[in-house]
Amino acid sequence: MRATTIHAARDIRLSDVPDPRIDKPTQAIVKVVAGCVCGSDLWPYRGENDITAGDTIGHEAVGVIEEVGAEVRSFAPGDFVVIPFCHADNTCPHCRFGMHAACDNLGFTASGQAEYTLVHEAEGSLVKTDGMPDPGMIPSLLALSDVMSTGWHAAVSGGVQKGGTAVVVGDGAVGLCGVLAASHMGAERVIAMSRHAPRQEIARTFGATDIVEERGKEGAERIFELTDGVGADAVLECVGTDQAMKTALRVARPGARVGFVGVPHGIELPVRAMFQRNVGLGGGMAPVRAYLPHLLDLVLDGAIDPGPVFDLTLPLDQVDEAYRAMDERRAVKVLLQP
Amino acid sequence: MRATTIHAARDIRLSDVPDPRIDKPTQAIVKVVAGCVCGSDLWPYRGENDITAGDTIGHEAVGVIEEVGAEVRSFAPGDFVVIPFCHADNTCPHCRFGMHAACDNLGFTASGQAEYTLVHEAEGSLVKTDGMPDPGMIPSLLALSDVMSTGWHAAVSGGVQKGGTAVVVGDGAVGLCGVLAASHMGAERVIAMSRHAPRQEIARTFGATDIVEERGKEGAERIFELTDGVGADAVLECVGTDQAMKTALRVARPGARVGFVGVPHGIELPVRAMFQRNVGLGGGMAPVRAYLPHLLDLVLDGAIDPGPVFDLTLPLDQVDEAYRAMDERRAVKVLLQP
Structure with missing residues (x-):
């Protein structure tokens, strides 16, 4: 698949990488409908965090379920889902305390700026909409995966x-x-x-x-x-x-x-x-899943509309420009369409 | 009056100092029934805080009102009162927010290990009991002025x-x-x-x-x-x-x-x-007055009894020994009787 990779400071590329594969029954693969660049992606982009050259980058995404592991019962291919950037089982003591960011089975979205992405604890992490949302709702729903939460x-x-x-x-x-x-x-x-x-x-x-x-x-x-x-x-x-x-x-x-x-x-x-x-x-790091059901309701009811934080939309193959626009503060946040 | 003064590290004395005098209508003078040594008094005692030689020391006390300023209406000579170590007017925005430790008219008990002590914002700070409490209650009431709060x-x-x-x-x-x-x-x-x-x-x-x-x-x-x-x-x-x-x-x-x-x-x-x-x-520093009415009820109802933190009682003229006993951890906390 095509996925964004980082190779050095200010060296962001769209690369061909292996498709994600399910190797645990708790996982799911999501076909990304929209991803975006996070302010925290700019730390490695600016060389202020360590980089492993060739790593995929991007942790915010919404999309459609492509495939689920055997233990994922609440989601099926075709479901539109919001993916919290930190994945959690929603059953461990930390999750039950509302602190999903410290889940015993914590995982992260690793290719949010890509065509597909893997969710580690799909059953506990994902929330879905009834049917495909209106395209105009996509930015607000995408915001729930990290920035709004x-x-x-x-x-x-x-x-x-x-x-x-x-x-x-x-x-x-x-x-x-x-x-x-x-x-x-x-x-x-x-x-x-x-x-x-x-x-x-x-x-x-x-x-x-x-x-x-x-x-x-x-x-x-x-x-x-x-x-x-x-x-x-x-x-x-x-x-x-x-x-x-x-x-x-x-x-x-x-x-x-x-x-x-x-x-x-x-x-x-x-x-x-x-x-x-x-x-x-x-x-600290937001326990996204703790807030997600409530925030999803608020977005779907029109009570909040965080979509306007995306003031620039680019196709995924212009991801390099997306980073530049945010780095130079020409854009608040860039939505990427695979 | 006789009051405890500090002159250098480990130099604690009972000295003759001028009686406190009311110079603002919001003040009151309390005849101390019981005072005590605070863990924080040990910082200057051990030379870890700056000292002004001859300063009075001690900020925890209960006692009987001796005299009140013209604007003090809820208290009269003879009332038994608990004195929060930090005095507050109970009316400023910080007090109304429950943060009496940041009162616009913040004051402190400066001679709690003495015969008399001055309360700066008496109306807002003090709480009183109905009549003189049983002597057995004194330690628990004294604890409210700082350590329990x-x-x-x-x-x-x-x-x-x-x-x-x-x-x-x-x-x-x-x-x-x-x-x-x-x-x-x-x-x-x-x-x-x-x-x-x-x-x-x-x-x-x-x-x-x-x-x-x-x-x-x-x-x-x-x-x-x-x-x-x-x-x-x-x-x-x-x-x-x-x-x-x-x-x-x-x-x-x-x-x-x-x-x-x-x-x-x-x-x-x-x-x-x-x-x-x-x-x-x-x-941070406890907003004692915020908790005091509730804690006083708890003590008077017997719901809490913090008195046992005082495991040694000494007459005021043995204040030097009181400090030594706490410094050497021979006592948890020493109650002083003027």
Whole structure:
């Protein structure tokens, strides 16, 4: 099949690789209808993570079941499914605790930017729609495989409450989905930190009530101005850098929590300040499957529409351009059609 | 009046100092019935915090109102009161959010090991009993001014749930109160990490179902054995050292939180591991007043009895011996009678 592979920093190719094959009865193969590039794919693309040359890349996809293993009973060829980027059996103690990201049988989508992809724990991981969704729904459904679920995890981890004030640090696709999550959860005020006009526009569409363009200390000061000197009831840290985390911790009001979902790069946590201000921190890799049934309902009911985070759609054979567009911030997030 | 003063590391004296005087209408003066030594008093005692020679020390006390300022309407001379170590107006945005430890008018008890002490925000801070309590209740009431409320804050911050498993790191008085809090909140299993027989006994009295004597990696392994490899649903970190925090974060199950109340000394938080395991952290200085009315009811109803953390009672003029006994771990916590 054709699949995206990475060979070195900024060396992304569409290659011919062997088709995925089922070698365990819990697996399924999905023919990809839509995949996309994740902000976290840019870490190896930029040479900031280790790379094994020739590895496939891409972990977000929706598609149609092609084949299932013998133990997969709830899904059959032809079903349209959303694939959580982290696969989970949905039965182990961690899954029963709602923390599918720590499943005893954790697996990952390894070829989301490809024609086919393998799901390790299909029965526990996948959710399906009734029949084929309208093509216009595909972006919103695709967003559930990672970016929307991750934004939701930031909001859950940050403890967003109805009627409260939420600050979202980061205007990437995850941050924008964090705005949508906080807004849907009933935060009365959602402050998005963003200095890019097109992203500000999406943030407003997603429910941001205020935009703060400043960063660092100036950004924090602006947020204290907006909150009568109090700070935010909940903060979503959706970047993963030290500056973003410091800002997030600074603008959280005493007693509030920062929910963090940006893979940490170079972060040093100021434990003494956290203690002195009673500001907590929680988060990590999103337990996508825990949220997926609810989020799927919300998307199908039209209660949330995260689709607009995809502001560019390209055919799979232009995957190299997809990475470039995101790297150069010409696109928020690129949807790929095999 | 006679008050405890600190002059250098291990130089604790009972000195004659000026009586406290009311200089703001929100203040009150309390004649101390009982005070005590806090684990955090040992940091300056051991020379690990800066000292201003001659400063009074001690921040935990109960007593009888001697005099009130013009704006103090709910308390009158003769009332028996519990004094939260941190004073709060109970009306500012932080207090209304339940985070009295960040009150806009925050103050502290500065002479708890003395004959009299000044309360800055008396109206918002104090709670009183109906009449003079039975002398046998004094230790339990005194515990509410800090140690029990701080253990409670660890349990709240760690997210202790009914039916869950809680691990308490630290067998000082705060850790023991954390055991009592977790047990009272309905944790089915409360694992106390302690290697000192007398403290283990108090822990069991307070509701510990298991004791782990090992520390560090061995202690963590033992906890995984006790929890079928899963880890704890909630962890209370009641020490403040790097080793204690590392253990606490390690034994928390994915999706759980560590509640920390030990003033951090030399802690480096492993942000990457926290992210990878979805283990959160929250806590800080306890918002005592937020918990005080409820905890007072629990003590008066006999639902909790934190009094046994005081395993030594001395007259105030033996305060030097009180510090030595705690420093040498001959006593868990020493109650002082002026």
